[in-house]
Amino acid sequence: MMRLFAKLALGLAASAVATAGAQAAQLVQASPSVWWVKGDRPGAAISSVIVTRDGLIVMDATCRSEGTAVWLKGELKKRFNLPVRYVIESHDHEDHICDLDVFDDTAVTIAHDKNREAIVREGRNTSVPDITFSKEATIWLGGKQVKLLYFGPTHSDNLIQAYLPDEKVLIAPDFMQRGKGLIPDFRDMDVDNMLETWNTVYRMYDIDVIINGHGGVSPKSDILNNIEYVTALRKAVLDEMVKGTPLPKILETVTMPEFKDWRGYSMWLKADIVTMWDYLYRKREPNVGPMHGAWQNVVDKIMNGAAEATNTANPNAAEE
Numbered sequence: 001m002m003r004l005f006a007k008l009a010l011g012l013a014a015s016a017v018a019t020a021g022a023q024a025a026q027l028v029q030a031s032p033s034v035w036w037v038k039g040d041r042p043g044a045a046i047s048s049v050i051v052t053r054d055g056l057i058v059m060d061a062t063c064r065s066e067g068t069a070v071w072l073k074g075e076l077k078k079r080f081n082l083p084v085r086y087v088i089e090s091h092d093h094e095d096h097i098c099d100l101d102v103f104d105d106t107a108v109t110i111a112h113d114k115n116r117e118a119i120v121r122e123g124r125n126t127s128v129p130d131i132t133f134s135k136e137a138t139i140w141l142g143g144k145q146v147k148l149l150y151f152g153p154t155h156s157d158n159l160i161q162a163y164l165p166d167e168k169v170l171i172a173p174d175f176m177q178r179g180k181g182l183i184p185d186f187r188d189m190d191v192d193n194m195l196e197t198w199n200t201v202y203r204m205y206d207i208d209v210i211i212n213g214h215g216g217v218s219p220k221s222d223i224l225n226n227i228e229y230v231t232a233l234r235k236a237v238l239d240e241m242v243k244g245t246p247l248p249k250i251l252e253t254v255t256m257p258e259f260k261d262w263r264g265y266s267m268w269l270k271a272d273i274v275t276m277w278d279y280l281y282r283k284r285e286p287n288v289g290p291m292h293g294a295w296q297n298v299v300d301k302i303m304n305g306a307a308e309a310t311n312t313a314n315p316n317a318a319e320e
């Protein structure tokens with residue numbers, strides 16, 4: 001109770017600041033029943049709201065911008081005066097779900113099984129899910145159908161999407177980049193399953209609007225941009241690894257000039273190469289050669305306290 005009160009007080013202060021600014025958070029309608037929160041900072045995580053005659057469903061919240069969960073609660077009360085019956089958490093990353101416990105008084109929280117595990121393990125500042133699922137779930141509320149989809153590990157091991165077939169809307173935080181933009185590193189991504197999932201969603205789902213996790217909405221065709229970039233980067237890095245090029249050299253040779261006009265090129269390309277390399281390194285066995293079997297040598301030297309051995313024994317291990 002104290003915690004909620006503190007959040008409400010903070011929210012009032014934040015609202016006052018937002019009102020004074022030029023770009024206060026606002027609810028934007030994406031389809032007859034679906035709204036999303038446009039915050040004051042383009043990179044802030046987006047909340048979505050599904051409005052039905054019997055109540056509301058909220059997916060995600062931000063805590064790094066205007067449009068926080070506390071603000072949203074007040075705004076929904078003013079605008080719709082309906083209880084929030086369900087909260088959906090897209091995945092466990094805290095910037096997408098922070099403070100969602102402000103809806104615990106009326107809402108049941110739903111997420112993937114592995115989301116709950118991560119939230120509890122990390123002590124996330126959010127609502128701990130009441131209901132979890134492993135593959136697929138459907139919410140029926142006020143005559144609306146909301147399908148919760150899980151395609152296996154993609155961006156994190158617990159990312160889900162909410163799909164409204166009647167309105168052809170996919171709410172898909174951190175599923176892809178909007179327009180033409182580089183992904184901010186692949187550290188937390190199962191690259192191959194992500195590619196497969198993009199292809200599946202593109203081919204199998206009837207979608208007019210995708211609500212992204214950041215920046216705004218997309219047409220379905222934006223999925224193709226993501227497939228194009230990740231496929232090209234995967235190939236470029238893998239080709240170099242097969243040639244035996246060490247990572248520092250790959251960072252020089254893989255420049256992906258065909259993407260130089262895409263958003264985030266100068267900021268993210270090197271991080272993308274490193275994390276793509278790391279992903280592929282775990283999947284790939286080089287041919288037998290002078291370096292084959294060198295890993296045990298590295299381990300032995302590390303165990304003997306010679307950590308610098310990683311720089312000499314294995315060209316692949318050396319670049320981590």
Ligand SMILES: [Zn+2]
Nearest residue numbers: 091093155174
């Ligand atoms: Zn995320």
